[in-house]
Amino acid sequence: MKFSKLITVFAGALVVTTLLVACGTKKESNADNAKQSQTTKSEPKKIEVTDAKGKKLTVPTHPKKVVVFDNGSLDTINALGEGKSVAAVALKNLPPYLSEFKSVESAGGLKEPDLEKINAVQPDLIIISARQESFKKDLEKIAPVLYLGVDNAKVWESTKANIMTLANIYGKETEATKQVETLEKNIAAVKEKAQKANLSTLTVLSNEGQLAAFGPGSRYAIVNDVFGFNSVDKTIKASTHGQQVSYEYVLEKNPDVLFVVDRTKALSGKTTETLVASNELVKQTNASKNKKVIDLDPTLWYLSGGGLQSTQLMLDGVAKALD
Template sequence: MKLSKLITVFTGTLLLGTLLVACGTKKEATTDSAKETTTTKALPKKIEVTDSKGKKITVPTRPSKVVVFDNGSLDTIEALGESKSVAAVAVKNLPTYLTQFKTVASAGGLKEPDLEKINSLQPDFIIISARQESFKADLEKIAPVLDLAIDTTKVWESTKANIMTIASIYGKTDEATKQVDKLEKNITTLKAKAEKSKLATLTVISNEGQLAAFGEKSRYAIVNDTFGFKNVDNTIKASTHGQQISFEYVLEKNPDVIFVVDRTKAIGGDSKETTVTNNELVKKTTAGKNNKVIELDPSLWYLSGGGIKSTQLMIDGVEKAFK
């Protein structure tokens, strides 16, 4: 075959190959574009969700400016990779595990929202919990308000519902489901260990020397109702602030484990060792003798809860009972 003919054949083959590759690339790009369009269409611009009180709220999907007072919801937003959407938080009341949000705008305090500041931000919506309940009407004049307070009569079910509500807003239900399944597995493992141990526990808040105890369906019901620890006293009345008790009461009940949440430390008070640990009557209990007076992270347990990250951190905290 002549040289000129060989060149013509080679050139033609090369051109055909280039066209095929180009077509393949175009087809692949078109497919990816179609997938993206389908995903976008699958999530409407607005979505109706149900808050913790059973009220229907319509909010924008994939929001760009959200004011978040509920720290559990804040940690869920972060766990789902959507931190950039957070426009303001209660900066002064952030738990230590969420200090990365100190760089965003301040929305005021947990009990005293800065309405003027929030209004200036023009948020897509505002997430609150029980502490902001008295300001709800004022906040609703600024933007839709999504109340995601935890139902203490069914802590884990309420937590899961709130996580999935947030996930549906951001279009992250698949990721949230994976995270919830992982938490569910860890809770099941913890509960089996707690029930097998038969450890009698007492969960208390310490506040400048004063004690309050918590039982089932109360603020820290997750310890007993969800994590499976036996409560040393089943007669404790459910209350937001707990049932006031004395150190004599603690000795009388003689728990195997005492979980302590130091409110004073949580709100920036004295950071020294909690008075519960040093109390002479507590030292005489089984918990005191066996070094099972466990101080839980106060900023986590007092200021947060009900989120993806906070639930796992709470699991990690109570597991110290087995060490």
């Protein structure tokens, strides 16, 4: 009888011990799962994208802190309703149409990134274009660097690709597609008018009185290759900095429309000492006689481009030639 009771007591103790062990194991398992779940939530999801040079890289989706040097990308992010994610920009060279970003941190200038400040921001992503290429390796030590420059040989195609890359990162593909479609309709309307008008045009960059001309395939190829305006000189060498020309050249080519981008004004806010429109040789051109010497917004054309907002603003600028 005593032996039977002893067995019963032992069996009961064994059951209790087993239950306690099981309960402890379950609690540990639940704690591990909760910890794993919390870790998963804290780590941002990532996506593989292709930059403007065809290089693939992995970047976070829905980034919370982005440093943006390319103003075209900045206006696209803003147009997609994701401006709140921008933590720092090149405030020294911020176009007025993007003035709402004046309150964010300064990342330096377009050609002189402030690496110390950028590092302090601790960004999830850094977006650059051609002007910051020499700093790419240094910036990559801070965060993933996405290059989104525009290819002058295929302006609109590369612009659309850059827009959709940003849309993929932010999960705004539908919104971006709608805005691109609207842009394409607007471009088509201006292009049709430009082709009917059949005006010869010349686009020049003015820098302290010196001129550089741009034609198809060049920095301002969007005027001819996308917006449909005829170039008065199709032999202009395609170049980022343009082909140096004289005022005599402008008179010789005698364009119906002269588009002017004032670099000095873009960088300093001051008007160049010798205005292109007031030059005596320019006054003899058809463009001057027909009041078609058109000053394009220099802060837009020289400091930005390639974005949803900037492309529309550029289109509006050249459309004045058709009034």
